[in-house]
Amino acid sequence: xxxxxxxxxxxxxxxxxxxxxxxxxxxxxxxxxxxxxxxxxxxxxxxxxxxxxxxxxxxxxxxxxxxxxxxxxxxxxxxxxxxxxxxxxxxxxxxxxxxxxxxxxxxxxxxxxxxxxxxxxxxxxxxxxxxxxxxxxxxxxxxxxxxxxxxxxxxxxxxxxxxxxxxxxxxxxxxxxxxxxxxxxxxxxxxxxxxxxxxxxxxxxxxxxxxxxxxxxxxxxxxxxxxxxxxxxxxxxxxxxxxxxxxxxxxxxxxxxxxxxxxxxxxxxxxxxxxxxxxxxxxxxxxxxxxxxxxxxxxxxxxxxxxxxxxxxxxxxxxxxxxxxxxxxxxxxxxxxxxxxxxxxxxxxxxxxxxxxxxxxxxxxxxxxxxxxxxxxxxxxxxxxxxxxxxxxxxxxxxxxxxxxxxxxxxxxxxxxxxxxxxxxxxxxxxxxxxxxxxxxxxxxxxxxxxxxxxxxxxxxxxxxxxxxxxxxxxxxxxxxxxxxxxxxxxxxxxxxxxxxxxxxxxxxxxxxxxxxxxxxxxxxxxxxxxxxxxxxxxxxxxxxxxxxxxxxxxxxxxxxxxxxxxxxxxxxxxxxxxxxxxxxxxxxxxxxxxxxxxxxxxxxxxxxxxxxxxxxxxxxxxxxxxxxxxxxxxxxxxxxxxxxxxxxxxxxxxxxxxxxxxxxxxxxxxxxxxxxxxxxxxxxxxxxxxxxxxxxxxxxxxxxxxxxxxxxxxxxxxxxxxxxxxxxxxxxxxxxxxxxxxxxxxxxxxxxxxxxxxxxxxxxxxxxxxxxxxxxxxxxxxxxxxxxxxxxxxxxxxxxxxxxxxxxxxxxxxxxxxxxxxxxxxxxxxxxxxxxxxxxxxxxxx
Numbered sequence: 001x002x003x004x005x006x007x008x009x010x011x012x013x014x015x016x017x018x019x020x021x022x023x024x025x026x027x028x029x030x031x032x033x034x035x036x037x038x039x040x041x042x043x044x045x046x047x048x049x050x051x052x053x054x055x056x057x058x059x060x061x062x063x064x065x066x067x068x069x070x071x072x073x074x075x076x077x078x079x080x081x082x083x084x085x086x087x088x089x090x091x092x093x094x095x096x097x098x099x100x101x102x103x104x105x106x107x108x109x110x111x112x113x114x115x116x117x118x119x120x121x122x123x124x125x126x127x128x129x130x131x132x133x134x135x136x137x138x139x140x141x142x143x144x145x146x147x148x149x150x151x152x153x154x155x156x157x158x159x160x161x162x163x164x165x166x167x168x169x170x171x172x173x174x175x176x177x178x179x180x181x182x183x184x185x186x187x188x189x190x191x192x193x194x195x196x197x198x199x200x201x202x203x204x205x206x207x208x209x210x211x212x213x214x215x216x217x218x219x220x221x222x223x224x225x226x227x228x229x230x231x232x233x234x235x236x237x238x239x240x241x242x243x244x245x246x247x248x249x250x251x252x253x254x255x256x257x258x259x260x261x262x263x264x265x266x267x268x269x270x271x272x273x274x275x276x277x278x279x280x281x282x283x284x285x286x287x288x289x290x291x292x293x294x295x296x297x298x299x300x301x302x303x304x305x306x307x308x309x310x311x312x313x314x315x316x317x318x319x320x321x322x323x324x325x326x327x328x329x330x331x332x333x334x335x336x337x338x339x340x341x342x343x344x345x346x347x348x349x350x351x352x353x354x355x356x357x358x359x360x361x362x363x364x365x366x367x368x369x370x371x372x373x374x375x376x377x378x379x380x381x382x383x384x385x386x387x388x389x390x391x392x393x394x395x396x397x398x399x400x401x402x403x404x405x406x407x408x409x410x411x412x413x414x415x416x417x418x419x420x421x422x423x424x425x426x427x428x429x430x431x432x433x434x435x436x437x438x439x440x441x442x443x444x445x446x447x448x449x450x451x452x453x454x455x456x457x458x459x460x461x462x463x464x465x466x467x468x469x470x471x472x473x474x475x476x477x478x479x480x481x482x483x484x485x486x487x488x489x490x491x492x493x494x495x496x497x498x499x500x501x502x503x504x505x506x507x508x509x510x511x512x513x514x515x516x517x518x519x520x521x522x523x524x525x526x527x528x529x530x531x532x533x534x535x536x537x538x539x540x541x542x543x544x545x546x547x548x549x550x551x552x553x554x555x556x557x558x559x560x561x562x563x564x565x566x567x568x569x570x571x572x573x574x575x576x577x578x579x580x581x582x583x584x585x586x587x588x589x590x591x592x593x594x595x596x597x598x599x600x601x602x603x604x605x606x607x608x609x610x611x612x613x614x615x616x617x618x619x620x621x622x623x624x625x626x627x628x629x630x631x632x633x634x635x636x637x638x639x640x641x642x643x644x645x646x647x648x649x650x651x652x653x654x655x656x657x658x659x660x661x662x663x664x665x666x667x668x669x670x671x672x673x674x675x676x677x678x679x680x681x682x683x684x685x686x687x688x689x690x691x692x693x694x695x696x697x698x699x700x701x702x703x704x705x706x707x708x709x710x711x712x713x714x715x716x717x718x719x720x721x722x723x724x725x726x727x728x729x730x731x732x733x734x735x736x737x738x739x740x741x742x743x744x745x746x747x748x749x750x751x752x753x754x755x756x757x758x759x760x761x762x763x764x765x766x767x768x769x770x771x772x773x774x775x776x777x778x779x780x781x782x783x784x785x786x787x788x789x790x791x792x793x794x795x796x797x798x799x800x801x802x803x804x805x806x807x808x809x810x811x812x813x814x815x816x817x818x819x820x821x822x823x824x825x826x827x828x829x830x831x832x833x834x835x836x837x838x839x840x841x842x843x844x845x846x847x
Contacts, residue, residue: 004113007120007157008092012203013196015177016163018122019043019090023052025120026088030056039087039112039119040074040105046176056088064097071097076108079117086118093127093147106147123152125203138198139190160207165196232261233317236289237308237338240267243323244285250355251321252292263294264315268307283560283583305341312350319351382424386432389416394439409444410465413437414472421476429473437466510542510592517585518545521578523557523571525549528589530565538566541593545570559586565593629662636662686723686807690831693717693752693761696724700731701750708739712751719831720759726804727828730812733797734763734824741767741822759828766821775814 007025009018019041029036038058043049059082062075073096079087089112094105102108109119126135129146136142152158163171171177172191236251238244248265255261267282286296301307312320325337343352393412397404413436421429442449514526525545529538529552538551548570552558555568559582567586574582636655640647647655694713701709731750738748742765749764770778779802802812810828817823 002116004116004118005156006109006113006154007118007159008152008155009120009122009159009161010152010203010207011122011124011161012163012200013124013126013168013191015168015171016161018124018161020049020052021159021161022088022090022120022122023049023056026056026086027052029086034086035084036086036088037079037082037084039079039089041088041090044177045179048176057084059087062100064099066097066099073097073100074105074108076101076111079112080115083115084117086120087112089119089121092121092123092151093145095145104147106151110151123147125199125206128152128206131202131206134202135199139195141190158207160203162200162203165193165200168196169193232257232319233315234261234263234319234321235308235312235315235317236263236265236294237320237322237342238265238267238282238285239323240282240285241323242281244281245288247321247323247355248285248289248292248294250353251319252294254319254321254353255294263289263292264297264317265289265294266297266299266308266311268299268301268304268311280558280560283562287562304338305345308338308342309345309350317350319353320346321353321355324354324356379424379428382420382422382428383431385416385423386420386428387435389419390432390436390439394443398443406440406444409440413440414465414468418472418476421473426473429476430470433466433470433473440465510589510596511544513585513589513592514542514544517567517569517582517589520585521569521571521574521582523569525570527555527568528565528593529568532564534563557582559583561586561590565590629666633659633662633666686726686809688721688723688808690719691722691724691727692719693759696722696727697731697750697752697761700728701735703732704735704739704748707747708742709735709748709750712749714752717752717759718754720828721831722808722810722828723804726808730801730804730826731761731763733801734812734826737797738763738765738767738822738824741765743767754830757830759830761826761828763824763826764817764821765823766817766819769816769820769822770814778814779812 009021011018023038023041026036026038036056038053038056040059040061041053043053059075059078061072062078064071064073074089089105089109092106092109096103096105096108102111109121112119125131126139126143127146128149130149132143132146169191232255234251234255236244236247238247244265248263251263251265255263265285289296297311299307299311301310308320320342322339322342325339339352339354343354346352390413393416397409397412417429417432417436420432510528514528517523518526523545525543525548527543527548527550528541529549530541531538540548540550549555549558549568552560552566552568555570556572557569557574557579559567559569559579561567567582567589569582636658639645640652640655694715694717697711697713701711735748735750742748746766750761751764752759752761754760779798798812805812805826805828808828810826813825813827815823815825
C-alpha cells in the first residue's frame, strides 16, 4: 500500500474561495467515479459554500467535551475505517481540541496519507510557520495556528486560489464571508487594501518559489542539463573591475524587456583566496545590483570559465553578460581569455553577450601565482640550508670523509635540496639544486676541479639529480602550500562559524564585534564609520582600541559596507587573503548595527504606541466617566439654586449627598489618573519604612461600604518594608475592585500570612472570576473586564495598584479562588530583622 497524495489549495486571505475550490474538486472526482468523502469542512455559514456540500458523502464528526463545552473535530478513526480514495479536509493548520487524537489537524492528515488515502486540503499563506513574523509585521496580528512549511512543501500539488484585494473586499461588503455585524470591523482592520495586497504578494512569491523547486527537482531527477527558458535569468560575470557597473546596468535593461526577468551577478574567486579584485569596487557593485532588484553571488573556482558556466546552468540561466577583456594584445599569447572561452563552450541553449566598455584593452594583468606565506624566519632558514648546506657538505666530504662514491654524494646533496624545499619553499630548493649540481661537477666528477665531465654516465647522474631535485622540491613546496591553505581555511571557517552563531543568537554588540576584529587581525584599533551621504563627513559609530581612525583614508585597512558604512583598521596592512574574512566581519557589523537600531526604534515605537493608546483611552474616559459625576453634581446644584421649587430638608440632604458622592468619585478618578501619570513618567519614589499591616490595611478599607469586607490580619504578623502611602492606595484600589465585582451579599476576605522572607496579603472575592489568558491583561491601564457598567471607573485601579506594589519591590498577581472568584495576592518584603512566627506543628498535632 503506497502513501496517499496531498493536494493543497493555497490562498492569501480568508474568503478567496479555497474551500469552494476544494469542494468543486470533490464534485469533479465523484463525477469521474472516484470514492470521495468530506472528512471535515467548515463552511462558516457561507451560503454558497454550504450548497457545495450537497451531493457529497460526509463522515460524521467526533464530539469532544472540554471544560463543560462540546466541540466537534474530524473523526480520524472513522475516516480510516471508511477508507475512501479521497478525503476532503479543510483548514490544515487547525489546532484540535485537547483530548483529540493529535494536537494539530495536519498530523491527522499525515495519518490519512500514511494509510494510502489521498487528501485535498486548504491553507492560508499567513498560517505558514516561516512567515509568522512577516505576517505580523503586515497585519499586526500574530497567527497562533500555524503549519510547518515542510508539510505544505511536501504536497504533491499546490494550487493558488487568487483574488484581487478589490474583489475580496466586495465579497466582504456583500456579506459573502462574514456576518453583516462584523463586516465594517473586518474591512477597516485585517481586510485593508494594503494588507490584502501584501498577503497576495506573499502568496504569489511563495508559490513561484515552489514552482521553481518543482522545476529544479524535475531537471535533477531527469538529468536535464539543457537550459529551459521558462523565464529570463541573466547571469552577469564580474571581475571586480570598474566595468562591472556597466555590465550590471546592461543586464538589467535586458531583463526588463521580458516579464519576470531576473539578474544574478556572480564573482568567481580562486580557491587560494588570492585575487586582484578591488573589495571596495565589489561592494559598490553588490549594492548596485541589489538596488536594481538583482542578487549577488560569490563562487569559488580555479577554472573561471567552467565555474561560470556551471553556475549559469545550475540556476537555469538563459543569458550570460560579460565584458570585453581588459587584457592587452600580448596577453592573448597565454590563452583566449574568459569571454572567448565562455562563448565557445556555452552551447546553443545559453546566449552570451559580450559588452564593450571604457576599460577594454587597457590592461588588467594576468593572475600571478604566489607561494604560501611561510614567514620570514622560515624563508631565511630555507635559503641558508639551500646555499650554505651544499657548501658545508662539500667541505666535509672533501677534507674529512673518504671518497664515498658519486651516487652517495648525489643522495646527500639531494637531501639538502629537499630540506630547503621544506623550510623555504620552491625558490630556495631550486637554488640548492643548481648550486649542488655545480659543486658535484667541480669537486666529485672527473676530471676534478673542472666543469667538464669525462664519463657520459656521470652526465646522466647529474641530470637525474637536477631533475629529481626540482621534482621533489616542487612536490614538497606544493604540499607545504596546501597544508598552509588548509590550516588557514580551517581557521577562517571556525572564525566565521563562531561569528555567524554569535550574531544569530543576538549575543554580540557592535563594540564586542569590533573587539573581536581587533583581536583576530592583531590590530591597534578598529572603528565603524558612517556617513549619511557621499558628500558628508564620516562619523564614528563605534570603536575599540587606541586612537581609531576618523576617516577610511586615515586607516591602514578600510573595508566598505555599501556606500555609507566602512570598517577602518589601524596597525598594519592586511594581505589579500585576510580581506575575505574581514569582509564577513564588516557585513556582520552592519547587520548588528541595523539590528540594534531597529530594536531601539521598535522600543520607541512601542512606547509611542502605548502612550497613544493611553491617551486615546484617557480621552474616552474623560468624555464619559468624568462627565457622568459632573452631570450629577451640576443637576443637584441647579436644583438647589432653583427658586421655583421649595425643597424640604430631606430633599436638600439627598441632593447634597449626591453632590458629595459625585465629588468623591471625581476625586478618586482624578487621583488614579494622576497616579497613572506618575507611574508612566517614572516619578514615583517609594519611601521604604518598617510598617505593620494592621496599621495600613484598615485605613485602606474606609472607602468601601461597611460590612462588605472581612479583615483577617494576625497580630503576630512580622513587619514589612513598604511605603505606607503607596501601600494604602494599592490595597484600597484592589479591595474596591473586589467589592465592585462581588455578588450582592458576598463578603470580600482580606487576609495576610508570612512565608519565608515575605508577607502575602490576599484579597479574596466570590465574583465571576477571570480566565487564565486574561489575568495579565486586567492589570493594563484602562482595562475593565466583563460586563462592568460604564461610569464605574476607567479601569486604572489595578494598573495603579500593581505599579505602586512593584515600586516598593513587591508583586501583585491574580489567581483563581477555589470554588469560584478571583484572589489578588500582594507579596511584600519582610522588614530586616523581622522573623515570621512558625507554629509548633508537633504541639498542634498532640492537642
